[in-house]
Amino acid sequence: MALLELKNISKIYGDLKALDNVSIRVEKGEWVAIMGPSGSGKSTMMNIIGCMDKPTMGEVLLSGVDISKETARSLTDIRRDKIGLIFQQFHMVTYLTAVENVMVSQYYHSMPDEEEALEALGRVGLRDRARHLPSQLSGGEQQRVCVARALINHPELILADEPTGNLDETNENIVLGLFRQLHNEGTTLIVVTHDPEVAEAAQRTIVLEHGRVAREVINENFGK
Amino acid sequence: MNLKKLPLLNLKRNPGRTLALVLLTAVLSFSIFGGTVVVSSLRRGLGSLTERLGADIIVVPSQAQSKVSFQDIFLQGTVGAFYMSRENLTRTLEVEGVEKAAAQVFLASLKADCCSIRIQVIGIDPETDFVIRPWLEKSGSRGLKDMDVVVGTKVGAEVGETLRIYEERCHVAGKLAPTGTGLDSAVYCNMSTMKKLLSAAEAKGISHKVSSDDEDVVSAIYVKVKEGYDIGKVNSAIQGHTRKASAIRTRSMITDVSSSLLAISRVILGLIGAIWGMGFLLLFLAFAMIARERQQEFALLRVLGSTKKALKGLIRKEAFLCCLSGGFVGIGLACLLVFPFQTLIEMSLSLPYLIPEPSGLFLIALGALGASVASGFASSAFAAWRLSQADPGRLLRQG
Numbered sequence: 001m002a003l004l005e006l007k008n009i010s011k012i013y014g015d016l017k018a019l020d021n022v023s024i025r026v027e028k029g030e031w032v033a034i035m036g037p038s039g040s041g042k043s044t045m046m047n048i049i050g051c052m053d054k055p056t057m058g059e060v061l062l063s064g065v066d067i068s069k070e071t072a073r074s075l076t077d078i079r080r081d082k083i084g085l086i087f088q089q090f091h092m093v094t095y096l097t098a099v100e101n102v103m104v105s106q107y108y109h110s111m112p113d114e115e116e117a118l119e120a121l122g123r124v125g126l127r128d129r130a131r132h133l134p135s136q137l138s139g140g141e142q143q144r145v146c147v148a149r150a151l152i153n154h155p156e157l158i159l160a161d162e163p164t165g166n167l168d169e170t171n172e173n174i175v176l177g178l179f180r181q182l183h184n185e186g187t188t189l190i191v192v193t194h195d196p197e198v199a200e201a202a203q204r205t206i207v208l209e210h211g212r213v214a215r216e217v218i219n220e221n222f223g224k
Numbered sequence: 225m226n227l228k229k230l231p232l233l234n235l236k237r238n239p240g241r242t243l244a245l246v247l248l249t250a251v252l253s254f255s256i257f258g259g260t261v262v263v264s265s266l267r268r269g270l271g272s273l274t275e276r277l278g279a280d281i282i283v284v285p286s287q288a289q290s291k292v293s294f295q296d297i298f299l300q301g302t303v304g305a306f307y308m309s310r311e312n313l314t315r316t317l318e319v320e321g322v323e324k325a326a327a328q329v330f331l332a333s334l335k336a337d338c339c340s341i342r343i344q345v346i347g348i349d350p351e352t353d354f355v356i357r358p359w360l361e362k363s364g365s366r367g368l369k370d371m372d373v374v375v376g377t378k379v380g381a382e383v384g385e386t387l388r389i390y391e392e393r394c395h396v397a398g399k400l401a402p403t404g405t406g407l408d409s410a411v412y413c414n415m416s417t418m419k420k421l422l423s424a425a426e427a428k429g430i431s432h433k434v435s436s437d438d439e440d441v442v443s444a445i446y447v448k449v450k451e452g453y454d455i456g457k458v459n460s461a462i463q464g465h466t467r468k469a470s471a472i473r474t475r476s477m478i479t480d481v482s483s484s485l486l487a488i489s490r491v492i493l494g495l496i497g498a499i500w501g502m503g504f505l506l507l508f509l510a511f512a513m514i515a516r517e518r519q520q521e522f523a524l525l526r527v528l529g530s531t532k533k534a535l536k537g538l539i540r541k542e543a544f545l546c547c548l549s550g551g552f553v554g555i556g557l558a559c560l561l562v563f564p565f566q567t568l569i570e571m572s573l574s575l576p577y578l579i580p581e582p583s584g585l586f587l588i589a590l591g592a593l594g595a596s597v598a599s600g601f602a603s604s605a606f607a608a609w610r611l612s613q614a615d616p617g618r619l620l621r622q623g
Binding site (some may be wrong): 043046049050052073076080085089091092093095100105109133161191208 | 615
C-alpha cells in the first residue's frame with residue numbers, strides 16, 4: 001500500500017485550474033522530488049499533501065485513508081500526527097530558542113521532552129546551539145533546526161518546500177545529507193524544488209507543468 | 225518549555241513591544257482611576273458639605289462680604305473672622321418659623337510667636353449647637369471642656385498636644401474625621417474658651433468688638449427652620465429682623481458648589497473619555513500591527529498543530545497579561561499623583577474634596593483594572609480574529 005496517493009485531483013480557483021486531474025503515488029520510504037516552473041501547481045500540491053488545503057475534486061489517500069473530505073480540524077490533527085513540514089523561509093518562533101522551537105512541535109503532538117529535543121538538535125549538529133535564539137543562528141543553522149523540528153515527532157512523511165532555496169552550497173549539502181540519513185532510516189520524503197541538483201538527490205522526480213504531471217523521472221544515479 | 229508559558233515568554237523576550245503595550249494600558253487605567261477618584265472625591269465632598277452645613281439658613285455679618293468670604297472659610301479653609309452683635313441671635317430666634325439657632329464665633333490665629341500655627345478657631349456653644357456637635361460626637365470626642373480644643377483632620381496637632389493661641393495654651397482633646405471642606409483646617413472650642421482667646425487676641429491688638437459698648441459678638445448663626453415653613457420667607461424675615469447681617473440660604477451655597485462640581489466633573493469625565501478613546505484606538509492599532517508582524521509565527525503554530533481557538537487564546541492571554549500589568553502601573557502612577565497632591569488638587573479646584581474610603585478606592589481600582597483588561601481584550605479581538613482566519617500555507621510560502 002502506498003503511503004500517499006493522489007487520485008485525479010483538481011484544484012480550481014475561479015477560472016484557474018491550479019491542478020488539473022493529477023494522480024501520483026508515493027510509496028512508504030520513498031524520496032520524491034516535485035519540480036516545475038512557477039505556476040505549475042507545485043505549491044497547490046504541497047498544500048494539499050500537507051493538509052493545508054483540500055482539492056476541489058479527487059481523492060487524497062494517506063496510509064490508505066481518504067483525507068480529501070476531512071474537516072479543517074481533522075486535517076490539523078493529521079498534519080500534526082503524520083507530517084513534518086520544512087519551508088524555504090525557515091519560519092521559527094523568533095522569541096523561542098532553538099530547543100524551544102523543537103519542543104513546540106512536540107507539545108502539539110504529545111508531550112514536550114527537552115532531552116529528546118536536544119537529541120534531535122544533536123542529529124542536525126546543533127546541540128551546542130540549543131539555547132540560541134533564531135536571530136543568533138545563521139540561515140543554514142535555522143533550517144537545520146527546522147529539520148530537527150520536522151523529524152522530532154517521527155512523522156510518516158516529511159514534506160519540504162524549497163528547503164535549500166535560501167542556503168549556500170555548504171548548508172545545502174548538510175541539509176541534503178540529513179535527508180539522505182532520514183531516507184536511509186525509512187522516512188518518506190517529498191521535496192518541492194526548483195533546483196535540479198536537489199531533485200537529483202531524490203529517487204524519483206515528478207515534473208509538473210500547467211497543473212498537470214508532465215513527466216516522471218527515475219534517478220538512475222540514486223544511492224551511488 | 226510549556227506552551228502555556230508561550231505568551232509570557234513572548235512578552236519577556238520582546239521587552240520593547242511589551243513595555244509599549246503596558247504603557248498604553250497604563251494610560252487607560254491612569255485616566256480611569258485618577259479621574260474617577262477626583263470626581264468621587266468631589267461628590268463625596270459635596271455630600272459632606274451638605275451634611276456639615278446642617279442648617280437651612282446661615283446669618284453672617286453684612287461686612288463679611290456676604291457669602292463669598294464665608295464660603296472661603298467653609299470650603300477652602302481660608303483663615304478669617306468677622307463679627308456682629310450677639311443680639312442678632314436673639315433677634316433670629318424671635319422670627320416665626322425658626323426652630324433653632326446656634327451661634328459660632330470665629331477667630332484667626334496669627335503666624336507669629338504668640339501662636340503655634342495660623343488657623344481658624346471656631347467657638348461653639350455645645351448646649352445649643354446642632355451643626356458641629358453631631359460631628360464631634362461621631363468622631364468620638366468627649367465634649368469640649370474649658371481650654372480644650374478639638375482639631376480638624378488637617379491641623380498639624382495630635383491629641384494630647386498643646387496648641388498656643390495668642391499665648392493661651394489649649395489642650396488638644398480630639399481630632400475630627402475628614403469632611404473634605406475648609407472645616408478640616410479649623411480648631412473648635414467652647415464659648416468660654418473662645419472668650420478667653422478673644423481677650424488674649426484683644427491684648428495683642430486684634431479687636432473683635434463691633435462697637436465700643438458691645439463685646440458680646442458672634443460670627444455666624446446657623447438656623448434650622450420649622451417643618452412646614454417656607455425657608456425663603458423665613459430667610460427674608462430674618463434678613464429684615466437682624467441688624468447689619470445677611471441671611472444666606474445654605475441651599476444656594478450648595479447649589480453654587482454643586483454647579484461648579486458638575487462643570488468640573490463633566491470636564492474630567494470628558495477627559496477620561498477622550499484619553500480612553502485615544503488609548504483604546506492606539507491599543508487597537510498596536511495589536512493590529514503586532515498581529516501583522518506575527519502572522520507567520522501564528523501560521524507556523526497552526527501548521528504545527530495549533531487550533532484557531534488556541535491561537536485566539538494565546539493572543540487573549542498576552543493581551544490580558546499586558547493590560548493587567550498596565551492596569552496596575554496606571555493605578556500606581558495615579559496614586560502617586562492623586563494622593564500626595566490631594567491638597568493641591570483641592571486648592572486648585574476650590575471645592576469640597578473628600579477622598580473615598582479605602583473600600584471605595586478598592587472598588588474604583590478594581591473597576592479601572594477591569595476596564596483596562598476589557599479594553600485589551602476588545603482591542604485585540606480583531607487582531608486575534610484576523611490571525612486565525614489567515615491561510616497558514618500561503619503565509620509560510622510567502623516568507
